[in-house]
């Protein structure tokens with residue numbers, strides 16, 4: 001049977017790659033490969049996944065040098081004639097062990113960017129009505145399907161150079177809330193993303209947008225935040 005030569009990162013930040021031979025199958029995903037290693041070859045391998053269908057965002061890893069969601073990445077798409085695969089944890093995040101990264105700073109930055117919705121209603125009120133044809137709703141819809149996988153964060157060189165930078169996912173989240181007419185924290189949120197570690201630190205090289213598995217464009221949202229911050233500053237609102 002055709003087999004894959006797989007290099008898998010083992011240990012923490014100071015770890016090294018370990019080699020495994022894994023049988024190839026039709027329609028095999030990279031997550032299938034990792035699962036085979038953990039179930040059949042080395043049960044001590046640590047990795048993370050939940051849904052296996054591209055919804056939870058927990059299975060992202062660096063595959064042949066590129067950040068990807070592994071449950072929806074087919075081996076055929078990333079392995080060419082050499083039958084070789086390297087699988088490592090996501091870049092720009094602390095490694096806990098093997099393929100598992102510590103996601104705390106990634107999600108702490110969502111909180112720093114005021115990523116929580118704050119509306120005026122209580123549970124006793126009726127739903128707020130939004131015009132689905134409105135421009136602001138279209139802008140929210142274009143950015144809302146983020147699954148929090150951190151692929152964009154791992155692909156971003158500004159995060160690599162400046163670990164304080166809020167990063168594309170947190171800023172994309174802030175953008176969806178700035179454009180949400182029901183939300184009441186716009187000025188507070190714009191203040192939160194206006195600093196040195198916020199939207200103006202983005203170099204617009206679009207690596208986040210190129211790698212996002214949900215085809216979102218954090219770059220476009222960050223550009224929108226830059227505009228909104230500048231307009232608010234001109235109006236002396238910040």
Ligand code: SF4
Nearest residue numbers: 156202203205206208
């Ligand atoms: S566009 Fe901005 S956020 Fe996206 S990868 Fe480039 S620097 Fe990072």
Ligand code: SF4
Nearest residue numbers: 146147149150152212
């Ligand atoms: S913006 Fe895309 S790449 Fe970034 S966390 Fe969300 S889904 Fe993942």
Ligand code: FES
Nearest residue numbers: 052056057059071
């Ligand atoms: S396991 Fe949920 S997105 Fe891959």
